[in-house]
Amino acid sequence: MPALCSGLSLRSSPEHSASPSLYLAQQAATDGPELTATSGPRLLAKLSNAYAPHAPGGTIYQNPTNDGNYTIHAEIHNPAANSIDWNTWQPPPAYGIQPIPQQPIHDMDVYGSYGPLRAYMTPNSPGGTQGAYFHGQFDGFGYTHGCLSYGEDTRMINYMYNHMSSPVGVSVDTQVQKP
Amino acid sequence: MRTITLFALMTFGCAALAQQVKVPNGAWMPVNAKWEHVPPEVSPKLLTTSTRVLYFQPDGKMVVIGCVVNREPGSFITISAGDGQTVAAGDWHEEQGKIVARSRLVFRTVTRIGEELPGPWNRDVLTIKDGQLLLDGVRYRRVPGLDKSASEMVPRPAATQP
Numbered sequence: 001m002p003a004l005c006s007g008l009s010l011r012s013s014p015e016h017s018a019s020p021s022l023y024l025a026q027q028a029a030t031d032g033p034e035l036t037a038t039s040g041p042r043l044l045a046k047l048s049n050a051y052a053p054h055a056p057g058g059t060i061y062q063n064p065t066n067d068g069n070y071t072i073h074a075e076i077h078n079p080a081a082n083s084i085d086w087n088t089w090q091p092p093p094a095y096g097i098q099p100i101p102q103q104p105i106h107d108m109d110v111y112g113s114y115g116p117l118r119a120y121m122t123p124n125s126p127g128g129t130q131g132a133y134f135h136g137q138f139d140g141f142g143y144t145h146g147c148l149s150y151g152e153d154t155r156m157i158n159y160m161y162n163h164m165s166s167p168v169g170v171s172v173d174t175q176v177q178k179p
Numbered sequence: 180m181r182t183i184t185l186f187a188l189m190t191f192g193c194a195a196l197a198q199q200v201k202v203p204n205g206a207w208m209p210v211n212a213k214w215e216h217v218p219p220e221v222s223p224k225l226l227t228t229s230t231r232v233l234y235f236q237p238d239g240k241m242v243v244i245g246c247v248v249n250r251e252p253g254s255f256i257t258i259s260a261g262d263g264q265t266v267a268a269g270d271w272h273e274e275q276g277k278i279v280a281r282s283r284l285v286f287r288t289v290t291r292i293g294e295e296l297p298g299p300w301n302r303d304v305l306t307i308k309d310g311q312l313l314l315d316g317v318r319y320r321r322v323p324g325l326d327k328s329a330s331e332m333v334p335r336p337a338a339t340q341p
Contacts (some may be wrong), residue, residue, distance in 0.1 A: 059334060089263070
């Protein structure tokens, strides 16, 4: 695993090979004291098929985040989410890093689904975007809808939001490329 | 002879077309969707719209998906997985030249506090005209490029996970 520059790399954990949903950060960004202090792998993000456990008639499956390199536009700080799109019943898309208020928005538990911050992941290679985000999860569902989740560990996303002012490279299961 | 052949081709061609529009298999989205550009520094070509996608299967299952659709002209079009969805699932059949569909909300990416799913059944009658579906005053056009991502929203038994 090469050292990274202003990026993070997520890859499958050999010790958790039976569970494709577990991904680890092997090496964090090298330009900040908080992240270079990371020693050894630690659970960072969960990557899994989405499913709707209570859907009558079965389960809704979606593909997990595609392997590859992405860019998080940490230089874009979107206004905090405060409205609901009435097609998706969640806040409209935001293409930088967006704070999520802890209180419900129009009765929707957005914070439970996304945590305090969500960051849009733009794929570096052409061929389509899944609209994936790097987001939290505080409602205990344990799955995503094709995104990466930091669960309740906000250290990485807080660092991006508070200390990074340029695009951040993110690689999923592949060697990182500097944006 | 040529006239007869041409007439036969036109007749069978029209019959085939009529057959196609009677069975609305696949994904449909509003004709008048309003596409917006994302910030150019994020993606110079990406267009996005918040909309409702209808997806019909030949086996009579259907879903209504509230979602964001992403597209790059000439490249791809897909439902944005990460921007969340609502999914109403149900079934459809043809009745006197119209499509009768019933569905109920079975899934939201973001939970609505206090809500229990599935929701109540809704019954809709769709008409087909000029190759377009009409539902609640909104015209929908067939968009084959959405078939794959829309089909993923159909609830399936666990054993048939794709």
